[in-house]
Amino acid sequence: MEVDEIGPLAGFTVAVTAERRREEMGALLRRRGARVVTAPAITIVPLVDDDALHAATQACIGLAPDLVIATTGIGFRGWLEAAEGWGLGDGLRSALGAARLVARGPKPCGAIRAAGLIEQWAAQTESSDEILSKLLEDGVGGRRIAVQQHGEPQAEFTAALRRGGAAVVEIPVYRWTLPPDTAPVRKLVDQIVGGQIDAVTFTSAPAVKAFLQIAGRAEAEVLARFRDRTMAACVGPVTAGPLLDRQVPVVAPERYRLGALIKTVTDELPRRALRLTVAGSTLEVRGHAVLIDGRLHLLAPASMAILASLVASPGAVVTKDRLAAGLPPRQRRARGRRGDGPAADGARLGEPHRDGHQAGIPPARGRGGRMRVLHAVAHGTRSAAGQRQIRTLTDAVALRRPDLDVRLSYVDVQHPRIVDAITPGSTVVPLLLSTGYHVRVDIAHAADGNAVVAPPLGPDPVLTASLRRRLPPCDAVVLAAAGSSEPRWRADIDAIAAELGAYVAYASGSARRVPDVVAELRREGARRIGVAAYLLAEGLFYRSLHQAGADEVTAPLCHDPAVADLVLARYDMVAGVRQPVF
Numbered sequence: 329m330e331v332d333e334i335g336p337l338a339g340f341t342v343a344v345t346a347e348r349r350r351e352e353m354g355a356l357l358r359r360r361g362a363r364v365v366t367a368p369a370i371t372i373v374p375l376v377d378d379d380a381l382h383a384a385t386q387a388c389i390g391l392a393p394d395l396v397i398a399t400t401g402i403g404f405r406g407w408l409e410a411a412e413g414w415g416l417g418d419g420l421r422s423a424l425g426a427a428r429l430v431a432r433g434p435k436p437c438g439a440i441r442a443a444g445l446i447e448q449w450a451a452q453t454e455s456s457d458e459i460l461s462k463l464l465e466d467g468v469g470g471r472r473i474a475v476q477q478h479g480e481p482q483a484e485f486t487a488a489l490r491r492g493g494a495a496v497v498e499i500p501v502y503r504w505t506l507p508p509d510t511a512p513v514r515k516l517v518d519q520i521v522g523g524q525i526d527a528v529t530f531t532s533a534p535a536v537k538a539f540l541q542i543a544g545r546a547e548a549e550v551l552a553r554f555r556d557r558t559m560a561a562c563v564g565p566v567t568a569g570p571l572l573d574r575q576v577p578v579v580a581p582e583r584y585r586l587g588a589l590i591k592t593v594t595d596e597l598p599r600r601a602l603r604l605t606v607a608g609s610t611l612e613v614r615g616h617a618v619l620i621d622g623r624l625h626l627l628a629p630a631s632m633a634i635l636a637s638l639v640a641s642p643g644a645v646v647t648k649d650r651l652a653a654g655l656p657p658r659q660r661r662a663r664g665r666r667g668d669g670p671a672a673d674g675a676r677l678g679e680p681h682r683d684g685h686q687a688g689i690p691p692a693r694g695r696g697g698r699m700r701v702l703h704a705v706a707h708g709t710r711s712a713a714g715q716r717q718i719r720t721l722t723d724a725v726a727l728r729r730p731d732l733d734v735r736l737s738y739v740d741v742q743h744p745r746i747v748d749a750i751t752p753g754s755t756v757v758p759l760l761l762s763t764g765y766h767v768r769v770d771i772a773h774a775a776d777g778n779a780v781v782a783p784p785l786g787p788d789p790v791l792t793a794s795l796r797r798r799l800p801p802c803d804a805v806v807l808a809a810a811g812s813s814e815p816r817w818r819a820d821i822d823a824i825a826a827e828l829g830a831y832v833a834y835a836s837g838s839a840r841r842v843p844d845v846v847a848e849l850r851r852e853g854a855r856r857i858g859v860a861a862y863l864l865a866e867g868l869f870y871r872s873l874h875q876a877g878a879d880e881v882t883a884p885l886c887h888d889p890a891v892a893d894l895v896l897a898r899y900d901m902v903a904g905v906r907q908p909v910f
Contacts, residue, residue: 424445864885
């Protein structure tokens with residue numbers, strides 16, 4: 329069936345696992361053309377009549393806390409409302425007004441201000457880890473602290489405060505539980521395993537944990553789908569934590585808001601669609617539909633499965649057994665009963681190109697007629713933004729060279745690891761900024777004569793020029809790099825700093841830390857200090873630069889289009905060579 333008017337998410341199926349604001353999320357996604365599946369993974373149980381909350385509120389008033397930590401807006405408001413109902417409202421407001429209020433982001437800030445109170449500090453990352461780090465750094469010995477919980481006990485958080493010498497009262501305002509009816513979630517699990525869901529949205533870490541709990545024995549299959557086909561979209565890094573711990577790649581917005589999450593899904597899903605040219609027409613293969621020259625055609629599940637199998641093996645004959653293996657479970661069972669297949673002798677589909685048009689040059693072929701492989705190898709990060717930036721970089725490389733099969737793996741943190749993913753005859757390009765341990769040992773060991781390894785991206789004049797272009801006018805510039813004890817690495821950093829007229833500092837290690845160098849420059853009279861971040865993508869080190877006291881921090885290097893060209897320049901340096909050249 330052909331559809332005339334389409335939205336950016338037409339042809340995609342997106343699941344919503346939130347309970348609160350699920351109707352709003354569903355409406356936003358449908359407005360953009362998506363097919364929406366709603367399956368709340370958790371439900372919120374208010375504890376306004378709970379003895380534990382009543383006792384904790386009385387204890388908080390009697391404790392006269394020095395510090396109160398508000399973790400969620402809905403929880404803080406619910407706490408005040410419950411106290412009013414028990415006749416404890418004035419006492420609680422008095423205790424809160426005399427205490428230092430700390431908020432875990434803007435939502436609890438809003439609830440604090442709505443109550444006529446003022447927060448003294450808010451966590452910019454909206455994470456409990458940031459709050460804990462600051463409190464322990466400031467010292468909590470002898471302090472009386474009240475912690476508003478957000479759905480589940482925060483055992484590690486409160487234990488760390490107590491080990492620091494604080495007296496802690498926990499305020500259980502509400503709790504998360506599994507929904508009364510888990511059938512929608514179990515159905516969603518089956519749909520994910522069956523390849524019928526393109527993206528699943530999560531708005532809280534407890535929802536992720538509950539979803540996997542309900543999945544039960546199917547958890548491994550669900551995680552495999554998340555790593556392969558179905559996009560996991562999380563509202564922020566805290567929500568993404570349980571998935572990242574299971575080596576599942578996630579996408580997340582820069583701003584941890586529902587609207588930003590919807591925009592991220594809207595931007596990311598179409599970008600992942602495979603575009604190809606067949607018989608002069610441009611096809612874009614989406615979840616349950618195909619765009620042909622910009623017009624949407626809805627296909628039956630079996631037809632979409634067959635097309636997806638053909639697209640997965642461009643230009644090759646796909647046997648009937650492989651076609652049948654890709655069918656949805658119901659059609660696969662029906663085929664088993666009939667004993668026939670969807671295609672008698674297999675099928676073939678035209679060669680795909682990621683940018684939607686013929687490249688104009690014949691695909692580069694290696695031995696056996698296969699496309700040559702550019703195997704990009706990144707370090708790996710738990711940062712959702714950093715993960716997305718590296719994928720965007722490799723996608724840009726693929727768009728520039730549709731004649732190459734561009735693949736991505738990692739040396740640490742993320743999967744697949746290079747040692748498991750490398751293919752004989754490929755050309756490895758390390759997305760690293762030095763010839764350090766990972767290049768000399770991890771990547772060299774994985775290649776082991778079966779693949780040629782190009783030099784890493786850095787150091788290179790392209791990167792130095794990128795830093796120079798991005799630096800705003802400043803009194804002083806600090807070149808910030810990841811720390812290393814290798815003399816060659818430090819010599820490279822010194823050379824780059826000399827070209828930029830910058831002071832050298834490191835985001836890790838003990839020597840010349842970035843905050844120390846910035847503070848020293850301040851004492852010497854520098855009024856405006858810029859940090860040139862010699863880092864490829866966001867992660868722990870990059871985030872720390874924004875806390876170093878400088879006025880400006882340059883964006884990660886991967887945002888510069890010239891870096892994608894540099895990756896290809898490294899590939900072209902060694903393509904066809906049979907030994908590493910670094």
